[in-house]
Amino acid sequence: MIYSIFKNQVSIRNGSWILPTCAKSVSFCRISSLFVVRYESGIAGKEQSFSISYLINTLGLSPQSALSVSKKIHFETSEQPDTVISFLMNHGFSKPQIRSIIQKWPASLLCNPEKTLLPKFQFFYSKRISGVQLLRILSSNPDILRYSLDNRIIPNFNALKEFTRCNDDQVFSAYRNYSNILSCDFRSMIAPNLAIVKECGMPEPTIMVELVLHPRAFVMNPDKFRITVEEVKKLGFDPLKRSFLTALQAFFQISKSSWDKKTNVLKQWGWSNEVVLSAFVKYPRFMMYSEQKITAVMSFFVHTMGWKALEIAKHPVLISFSLERRIIPRCSVLQALLSKGLIEKFNICFMLKCTEKEFLQRFVIPYEDAYLLKLYEQQLGL
Incomplete structure (x- = not known):
């Protein structure tokens, strides 16, 4: 394969760059860096090469990040990605926030924003969540946007709110602290675990506060959760104290x-x-x-x-x-x-x-x- 750069040629043989003597300059280094990602991708096809260029030039991704994202999505024209980016910008997302969403959820760049994203945004807007907070949380944790609004997001949002008797902002704060809190089944996974710690004597106000601040501690198979609770009790932790839940969280997070x-x-x-x-x-x-x-x-x-x-x-x-x-x-x-x-x-x-x-x-x-x-x-x- 041969690339032409300022009328000079750079050949690739067995993974090595061969630099013509007339091209040994700083300008070559800068230009070649734009093409090395194509070589690293194993001589990417035309479709992937376009995706990489688009991600670098439009979103400002690094060559390495663009290569990683392009392995998960492919497009030959900018029409659909442009539609998604325009939609996100119209809803107040900054370029760095959009870049964060694409890196964490590459498929979003090819979705139909009016069908996939707009209904979810409208649901969150209806909860009177601060616009700045919404943009910040969704850009750092876009996972919830993958799930069904009617079958997953709304039922879990309402169940969490009803169970904890907290306001909409607090529910969204719990999501900010652990995104899976709104994507896993609340009634079959989280509710049984909350009942287990309540059985141990943990005060209900403490449970509700911890659910918002450290929701990850409660997202676990109830059988495993109960076994871990017993292990923590054997170590001498008092269920009446917050350190009990901290110990639980540590056991869940540390293999x-x-x-x-x-x-x-x-x-x-x-x-x-x-x-x-x-x-x-x-x-x-x-x-x-x-x-x-x-x-x-x-x-x-x-x-x-x-x-x-x-x-x-x-x-x-x-x-x-x-x-x-x-x-x-x-x-x-x-x-x-x-x-x-x-x-x-x-x-x-x-x-x-x-x-x-x-x-x-x-x-x-x-x-x-x-x-x-x-x-x-x-x-x-x-």
């Missing part, structure tokens, strides 16, 4: 292999299986963070701050804080205070858990030290 990997990471810091479980009971969310984050936070506390790894197990909430936005800036101030002899005793958990205002009032302002404030702002990147 056994992932749990084992994180446990092995913590064992490198001297934690035993018993210590891991004890820390999990204290703050179950810490096991939901990645192995990389756990390692980075442990390394900072042990190697930079000189703390014992087992002390952190007593306060696993410390692992949840951001290194860049909280731990490092505040610990830098702490080290400065210690080096200046301004403090001797301190509560590290309070220092990291308190609000920004409380931190400044307790550890910076009382000392009237401009250096402390400047150090803190520098660490925050302000």
Whole structure:
């Protein structure tokens, strides 16, 4: 295959570009980057090549994203895609939002918007959901637009609203937090699970709040859900406390292999299986963070701050804080205070858990030290 570029030719043989000596220039690099996606697609056909060009030039997708989308949809003219894009723009979606929808749901670019999208938009508009919120949520979670309005969306929307006695905005907030809440069958999957936690003694107001904030915890086969609930109870979690549902959510999200990997990471810091479980009971969310984050936070506390790894197990909430936005800036101030002899005793958990205002009032302002404030702002990147 030969492509002509500014009267120069570039040949492809066995997956290699052969660059003519007269074409060794920056302009060639820029032009060739537009064509490499065609080569990477295995010498794409004319139809796919058009799709790729359209996705790059019209929607601004990267060559890699355009190639990925083009493998799922094919079109030879711009007529239908143009209709869909025009429809979405007329309903207030920005170009980046449209790009997000297409990347997450490529088939939407070939749908009939008047039949597939408009009735669903009209249903959401009728619920008086904020236009800005609707655009933001649908562009980040367009999955619901795939499903039948009459057979899936409306029944689940109404069932969730009736069961929780919440308003339309709260139902849509639950969808924002987990898109499957409106696509799975509410009565056969979610309702039985809500009944199970109610049987355990969990207060109904708590259940309703958690359903909106963390709906994913309730979207599971009821038999498996009940087994997991019993496992969480055996660990000592109290159904009257919110940590009970957090532990449930952690068990649902963390596979056994992932749990084992994180446990092995913590064992490198001297934690035993018993210590891991004890820390999990204290703050179950810490096991939901990645192995990389756990390692980075442990390394900072042990190697930079000189703390014992087992002390952190007593306060696993410390692992949840951001290194860049909280731990490092505040610990830098702490080290400065210690080096200046301004403090001797301190509560590290309070220092990291308190609000920004409380931190400044307790550890910076009382000392009237401009250096402390400047150090803190520098660490925050302000």
